[in-house]
Amino acid sequence: MVLLRHLKSLQARLLTLLLMLVTLVWLGAAGFIWADASDELDELLDGHLAQSAALLIVQQAGQGNEASRADKGDEEDAPLADAPSLHKYAPRVAFQVFHEGQLTLRSANAGTAPMARKTRGFSTVQLSDHSDWRVFAAQGSEGDIQVFVGERIDSRDAILWAVLKGVLMPLLYALPLLAVVGWLAVRNGLAPLRQLSQALAQRQPNALEPVVLNDLPSEVEPVVHALNALFERIQAMVASERRFTADAAHELRTPIAAIRTQAQVALGAGSDNAQRDHALHCTLAACDRATHLVEQLLTLSRLESSGDGAPVGRVDVAALVQRVAADLALTALARAQELSLDAPGKAYIQADEMLTGVLVRNLLDNALRYSPDGARVDVSVTCDGKQVQLRVEDSGAGLSEAEVARLGERFYRVLGSDKTGSGLGWSIVRRIAAVYQARVSVGRSERLGGLCVRVCWAAQSARS
Amino acid sequence: MRILLAEDDAILGDGLRAGLRQQGFQVDWVRDGLAAEREISTGDYQAAVLDLGLPQKDGLDVLQALRAKRIATPVLVLTARDTVPERIKGLDLGADDYVLKPVDLYELGARLRSLVRRAHGQIQDVLTCGALQLNPAARQVSFNNEPVALSTREFDLLHALMLAQGRILSREQLEQQLYSWGQEVESNAVEVHIHHLRKKLRADLIQTVRGVGYTLQNASPAT
Secondary structure, three states: OHHHHHOOOHHHHHHHHHHHHHHHHHHHHHHHHHHHHHHHHHHHHHHHHHHHHHHHHHHHHHHHHHHHHHHHHHOOOOOOEEEOOOOOOHHHEEEEEEEOOEEEEEEOOOOOOOOOOOOOEEEEEEOOOOOEEEEEEEEOOOOOEEEEEEEEHHHHHHHHHHHHHHHHHHHHHHHHHHHHHHHHHHHHHOHHHHHHHHHHHOOOOOOOOOOOOOOOOOOOHHHHHHHHHHHHHHHHHHHHHHHHHHHHHHHHHHHHHHHHHHHHHHHOOOOOHHHHHHHHHHHHHHHHHHHHHHHHHHHHHHHHHHOOOOOOEEEEHHHHHHHHHHHHHHHHHHOOOEEEEEOOOOOEEEEOHHHHHHHHHHHHHHHHHOOOOOOEEEEEEEEOOOEEEEEEEEOOOOOOHHHHHHOOOOOOOOOOOOOOOOOOHHHHHHHHHHHOOOEEEEEEOOOOOOEEEEEEEEEOOOOO | OEEEEEOOOHHHHHHHHHHHHHOOOEEEEEOOHHHHHHHHHOOOOOEEEEOOOOOOOOHHHHHHHHHHOOOOOOEEEEEOOOOHHHHHHHHHOOOOEEEEOOOOHHHHHHHHHHHHHHHOOOOOOOEEEOOEEEEOOOOEEEEOOEEEOOOHHHHHHHHHHHHOOOOOEOHHHHHHHHOOOOOOOOOOHHHHHHHHHHHHOOOOOEEEEOOOEEEEOOOOOOO
16 A cells, blocks of 8 residues: 555556456465365375275285285296386376285386385375375285385376466466556546546636536546635635725725825915915825725735634723723814723623724724714723623714615715715724624614614633 | 816815816815706806715716706716726716826816817817907917906906807806805996906997896907
């Protein structure tokens, strides 16, 4: 398997695995056949040896009786006879027949000395010519006849080899054939993958439409589905990015037009100092507004690109609101607005401090910006153990239902006679709230008559 | 020349009003679509500068409503909507000119003068009536090739009369041309200015049609 991992190509891996398995199975089968066949063969041939020995004993016993009858006449020793060799296998088998210690019959290849030391049963011996023999020794019933029947062991091996060759040779021929057929099959099976990679390679970088391939096998289908889902997400992201850029460019035109126009008015004011001063002040105000717009745009853009991977920590909303309110109090004072904060206890939530600060600042800034001079803005933070609620109420004109519905549309500005918002504050508030699963609701303030905005987060216990 | 400016952005609107006034336009400024439609419909304005992203009623809707009511006041659309389809839509809905923010104040002035000139069938930028010549861009008047020094009001009055050659303008119509909102109209101002014009140019140049108004005679060169 380690070896397989080194192979980069799926095709090579599959093929190697397949051929390895086939060889292994075949070799296993051959081993089994070898063991089984050699057992059977040994039994069979040992049987033959025993049979031959029995025959020789019976035959020698017959001759012995005749000879003993004849012996009574001339007392001559029976002559030594060499059995003729009748078959090409004959040199592989040998036998000796002794009668009362005298060698009376033998095959041509058998020596004169007894083939084995054992006088009964099977034994394996090495003869003088260094060949291994399987020898069966037997004695006649009266003990005067001793017979040795032997067979060369390598002849048994030759038979076994012949049997095994029958099993192994086809494998040798079949392996290359199997490799070719396997290669073709795997190649054919992987065709959809190649098709997919081709379809992807031929794509323009900005082509994000889904991949359409016909007759996909069920293994490749999930890949294509996942790819298409990815394309869809990227497309949505690119579209949102494009819309954002277009919106931003569009939205910057007005502040720039204001700067240019006021600068030209200042240039053309001639001796009218009051007009020139006014135009220059307006130019500065327009620059400030453009800066604010760019900052808001950058915040929103960062929020949108960071997605849901925004950092999380423990934030005390009460303390945070206090800091933001302190920052904005001076501006409120300059417009005689009354900003009051009611945040008695700690109110911890799980969020990022910086982003939550941006959210709070936008809410408070909106309330102050769109309320008239001398208006009241009440901010409260409450924590009931389960959720933390931030409430911003003002005594401004409030919003109609239609206007509330359009809040949070990028760059939507409620008509304010001389208010210079970016139209992005709500988009930012909504976006940050969404990142931390906070609920934002907008309604009419019962106490102050203006707008009432509530943001609810899930509370985090103070201990953890 | 009295212009209606419809722009919801406070700083830009303030600047446009001041800049156009520097160029001799009488400018009234409204900040929402409904007011723009209402004011342009009065016919008191010789042209209008219309932002499209107006609260309460979108500029394009205003334009469409005006043209449906057969109000022909030239409208210059001044907007941040910069795509070609948006421009085409604006012009097709009845805009006489389509200008993208930011715009040069003097170019805006020139475009407005051009719109007014064309609306009155004038071809040249200099208005001519016999020996009398009026250059709106340079705000200069000459009679028998001699420059004539006129006050702002006298110039505007003469400009209105020259644009309406062959027609009679009532005193009220002339007053509306001369004064933007918030400017005090003296009760006999038009009579006084006409009197001065007659003295500076020629006595019979501006004719009084009793009970109806004033009209410009074809001023043949002095003999």
